[in-house]
Amino acid sequence: MKQAEQIPRNALVWMIAAQFTLLAPHLPRVPIWVVAVSLCAALWRIMVYRGSWSFPRWPVKLALILAGVGGILLSFRNLIGLEPMVALLLVAFALKVLEVARRKDAYVLLFLGYFVVLTEFLFSQDLLIVLLCLCNVILVTTALVALHRPGDERFSLRPLRSATAMVLQSAPLMVVLFFIFPRVGPLWTVPLKSQSAVTGMSDFMRPGDVSRLSRSGEVAFRVAFEGEIPPRSQLYWRGLVMSRLEAGTWSTLDYYDVPADQRRPPLPEVTEAPLRYSVIMAPTQQRWLYALRYARSADTGIMNAADYRLFRPVVIEDDFRYTVESWPAAELETELSPWRQRTELALPQGRNPRTLALGQELAAGSDDSQAIVDRALALFSEQSFFYTLEPPTLPAQDAVDAFLFGTRRGFCEHYASAFVVLMRAAGVPARVVAGYQGGEINPVNRTVIVHQFDAHAWAEVWMAGRGWVRVDPTSAVSPARVEFGLEQAVASEGTFLADQPLSPLRYRGIRWINQVRLRYDALTYRWQSWVVSFDGTRQMNLLQDWLGQVSPLRIAAVILGALALALLPAAVLLLWRRPLAALAPHDRLYLKFCARLARMGVVREAGEAPGSYARRAAQAVPRLAQSIESITRCYQQLAYADDPAREAAALQREMQQAVRRLN
């Protein structure tokens, strides 16, 4: 029993291998010393196996545990939250590797390993990460198999083979359970990822914010249109509407900033057919969603704010899928309430005096808002304004003055901000809109991929009778930005993704790289829409499509079917006939001979030599004495002669004929 409880060497090898592959995907989010601890623990355990060192005694173990917890407290400043918990799990795993001596320990260790795989999914459900995690599951299972094999076996890949087979055999039933298992809401609140993971736009904007975002090649969201994709110059993905300027920073109005009777926006009249599309957003840790104006969503839990943007009360922590209908031509808020009018005209007192003066000058000629807008845009296009990803920094005070009358080099947020201040100074209600503009159309699956570098800021101006109208001052400075995207707009500057030399987006010119990138992106889209963002609603639709009608009986039938499907390959494998080592032909003939004689009443006893059996048989059945003698002689020569090869064939034939004649 003692012997059996020990861990075979091969199992230890697999465990240590699994330790590092489990650690690999977590590398970006754990402190480097966790890696060092893992390495040391593995090394120590190997030395223990070789007999050079001994297992740590309990005071040492206790000290190690305390040091691990202390280290995590020092690195993360707290223990609540996903990252510190994962780091703690990995440190526990390393220390358990060090301690593992018996099978019981190994079970704890390996089940902990499955848990480490699960935590990875809380951070990323990317296709490649999932493949790596599948390998990790197989590796941990391999260690589990190796744990039950004999300890003195040579190292082989056999446990890996069986583990892979078992995991693959588990796939069919897993898929069915995945789609059928009812999705219920969280049972209690769980620790969130730390705020460092917030990506994309934020709900305030200072000069330089959007240009910083535009240095990233990450995907912000992907859109699949039901019909034709509108031209890219029309793809203004509204995310945030910023109506308030304070201390040089634009920010959105909070829910409670809006008077209670105006929190629901007046519904615009819609006549034409809407654009229908679905969006899958990368997690942002924020609450707002992106859509073309004017957007409505039938999905539960998605709301329209007073300024016609979509938001979700729950923070978006994972890839999130939503469907939208948009009416680009709808007139928004044709009647402006006094409160709204005040808000959209407010400017900080005494700031940007030159800009205010310029605004009043623009308004002097006429009352027509459109004319004022045109004059302001003409100002941008005719004077020497430059569109650049690397604008000079502006002073904290009177930044708009400094930009309009000084540097004149800016990114979209500079133009949008300056334009809106100008409009408000001219008495035209205006606000900044932040979101994304354009996107890349993937020819593989006709989705629009919107990257972070498509981040954009523009303006909305209110005009009597027309409501809110979009005005993009950037297009006056750099028409290429709206027509062709950022890469073209800053081509002469060479700043596109300048600090991401490895991003495949930089190599769109190389045909095969681009092909691979787009195909992978299409796969990712499919993965996200089917797996990552699968939820209760989609589940209901899917089950209705499959089963026609969702009844417990049908669901049970599907589960049973899948169970059979899952177990069938394994069963076939088990029932596959693998006969015992084949008998030599002469042995087979001899057994046949014995069987014939047995039918005549002469049974060969266990262990009886052929010679004595032959004598007995010849006495019992004298008429066959000659055959019996000749068969036995042939057999003895074939089986026991030193060098039977010489006449083996002849003997074989003789024996065969004799046996056949035996009746």
Next chain:
Amino acid sequence: MAGAGGSGIFGLRQSLRRRFAQWLEQRIPPARSITLNQRRIFILPSRTGVFFAVCLCVMLLAAINFQNNLSYALTFLLATLFVVATLHTYGNLAGLTIHAVHARPAFPGQHTEFELLVERGRRREHVGLSLHWPDSSVVQVSLLGEDRVRLALHAPVGRERGWYKPGRLVVESWYPLGLLRCWSLVDLDLPALVYPQPLASAAPPGVASADHEGSSLPQPGNDDFYGFRDYQQSDSLRQIYWKGLARGRTLQVAQYVTHTERSAWLDWEMFAGLGTEQRLSHLCYWALEMERVGEDYGLRLPGVSIAPGRGELHRDRVLRALALYGRGSPA
């Protein structure tokens, strides 16, 4: 009342155990060779399996609380792995044939060796099999490519002479994942012979005389070389030790003798007046004693007579007859 209740539960447990034994008897009747199949194999989650199930529940909770689809997928994958492991664990035992080979006879209370042959079924591998009788040593064995493996289990025999049945052999395995225990309770028809307990006694009359008269005296003969002595007139020329003469010794002849012994009979009637078991115990003692000093001995029991002889085989025959006396037909 409490006492009565306790005995009631005890009685219930007894009767359940008896019912189970009867059921097992029908399901897996005793045989010299037993092939494990679905009728004979039981499978249930092991303690590790239960622990694993608890871990799965925790993982499911995590998946629900984080609303994370891949976590759901992982949980279901592992749950299905558990189900698939049932088949693999079963397959590891199924088809295995266990042959009873030999049980070495022993004296009461001693450990003896049961020899078994484990033969593989259709699968090429049967890994991590563990075999034991309720009170025997545990033997771990794996068939990795070989067709059959011989193994020996050591278990104590009972205190009573005759055939000792070691009970049902437990064949179990946790391979491949340790989550399930798959086992069979096999009644291998492999009883071990238990000899009577040897019991010393004063030398019985027949044997005592044998001690004197039966001591072998060398008689001249032709069987065994005995030694050299000086040549005498009557000696045959063939017996002269020519080599010694060639080396310059005196003329000598090689002497050959034949041992003639008196044989003793160990007789049932020698211990007249004692109980059956005691008689057998004394006879057993004397048989061993005679064997030790190297004399021939025969055995006479009512209905049994074994001609005098010596050597291991003879001793085993005699002891076997003693062990099985009055125990019905020998197996």
